Amino acid sequence: MTWQTKKLGEVCDVIAGQSPEGKYYNKICKGLPFYQGKKEFTEKFIGEPKIWTTRITKEAEKNDILMSVRAPVGPINFATQKICIGRGLAAIRTSKEIDVIFLFYFLKNFESEIIGNHGAVFNSINKKQIEEIQIPLPSLSIQTRIVKILDEAFAEIETAKKNAERNLRNAKELFESYLQEIFNSKGDEWEEKKLGDIFQIKPSKKEAKEKLKDNDLVSFLPMADLGISQKDVIAKQERKLKEVSGSYTYFANEDVLLAKITPCFENGKLGIVRNLKNGIGFGSSEYIVFRSKGEVVPDYLYYFLARNQFKKEGAKRMSGAVGHKRVSKGFIEESILLFPKSLTTQKQIVAKLDALSASTRKLEKNYQRKIDDLGELKKSVLKKAFEGEL
Numbered sequence: 018m019t020w021q022t023k024k025l026g027e028v029c030d031v032i033a034g035q036s037p038e039g040k041y042y043n044k045i046c047k048g049l050p051f052y053q054g055k056k057e058f059t060e061k062f063i064g065e066p067k068i069w070t071t072r073i074t075k076e077a078e079k080n081d082i083l084m085s086v087r088a089p090v091g092p093i094n095f096a097t098q099k100i101c102i103g104r105g106l107a108a109i110r111t112s113k114e115i116d117v118i119f120l121f122y123f124l125k126n127f128e129s130e131i132i133g134n135h136g137a138v139f140n141s142i143n144k145k146q147i148e149e150i151q152i153p154l155p156s157l158s159i160q161t162r163i164v165k166i167l168d169e170a171f172a173e174i175e176t177a178k179k180n181a182e183r184n185l186r187n188a189k190e191l192f193e194s195y196l197q198e199i200f201n202s203k204g205d206e207w208e209e210k211k212l213g214d215i216f217q218i219k220p221s222k223k224e225a226k227e228k229l230k231d232n233d234l235v236s237f238l239p240m241a242d243l244g245i246s247q248k249d250v251i252a253k254q255e256r257k258l259k260e261v262s263g264s265y266t267y268f269a270n271e272d273v274l275l276a277k278i279t280p281c282f283e284n285g286k287l288g289i290v291r292n293l294k295n296g297i298g299f300g301s302s303e304y305i306v307f308r309s310k311g312e313v314v315p316d317y318l319y320y321f322l323a324r325n326q327f328k329k330e331g332a333k334r335m336s337g338a339v340g341h342k343r344v345s346k347g348f349i350e351e352s353i354l355l356f357p358k359s360l361t362t363q364k365q366i367v368a369k370l371d372a373l374s375a376s377t378r379k380l381e382k383n384y385q386r387k388i389d390d391l392g393e394l395k396k397s398v399l400k401k402a403f404e405g406e407l
């Protein structure tokens with residue numbers, strides 16, 4: 018199918034954003050809503066404003082297409098009302114020659130050409146470059162037909178995506194519910210004790226010096242390698258003991274590591290270290306290290322710490338600078354663990370949790386793959402639409 022091609026600037030007006038001075042900004046709804054970039058972008062329509070301005074520089078009208086023109090370059094949304102736009106955005110206003118939703122879908126598809134396959138090609142894009150974008154332009158009747166086909170296809174894809182996302186949430190919630198049941202149900206011969214009483218927290222680095230020489234190799238575990246929903250953690254890096262005996266945290270085989278800094282703590286960076294070189298390991302100073310005193314097996318503690326309830330309570334007890342808060346040492350030491358006295362019973366519970374965790378991860382992986390596939394399907398449909406294959 019042969020369509021004529023036109024430059025975007027021939028069928029649209031492009032309005033480059035310009036930011037007013039900060040002294041004109043407010044949060045009390047005076048003036049026009051002001052958007053600086055894509056921070057409030059959603060799937061299709063821009064979100065509620067956070068800032069207003071009494072000094073109007075460049076305006077976008079309702080139903081104008083807004084494009085992010087500074088990294089990331091290319092994402093688009095619809096304006097839902099008259100707004101003031103800053104230098105991180107451009108507004109695209111269509112003429113009678115082009116259907117605005119047709120253009121929206123085209124720009125969605127064109128975004129991949131702007132960013133390329135390996136990250137951003139442009140840190141920014143200007144008005145002239147936007148106007149130079151080549152648009153395949155069939156008749157308005159064909160544009161309308163293509164929009165109808167895409168709307169219907171995307172509605173079905175979105176329904177399937179929401180179902181997969183709901184199933185993914187349900188799988189996670191089922192496992193979390195079982196965890197809560199285990200740690201809230203006291204059986205015969207069970208005890209309640211503070212973590213600080215049954216675990217050695219932050220073992221002394223002197224132990225490493227006593228066991229090894231300065232030039233002996235030890236395992237090194239950076240924060241990035243501490244898992245999320247992955248119980249066993251194996252440090253792949255090795256360093257000489259004398260190179261890591263400074264500000265790093267010391268641990269040994271079977272110790273439980275928990276990230277204490279947000280957002281690592283809230284995201285559940287947690288694991289049991291195993292197979293360490295010479296049995297000794299070092300890592301980030303932002304780890305909390307738990308070493309069992311013999312009453313509780315490490316795997317049982319792992320699942321206690323993995324609960325969402327524990328993470329939420331710990332997050333409330335954080336202190337420090339925003340974005341770099343740490344969970345309270347007092348909260349960790351004072352947290353109460355309910356556990357069976359029998360190590361055999363603990364291991365039986367762990368075995369059940371291991372099996373359920375493996376099944377849950379398999380379900381999560383399947384649902385996530387489906388969500389990813391639906392995203393790729395959407396891209397494929399868009400591509401076919403503007404190659405004339407619909």
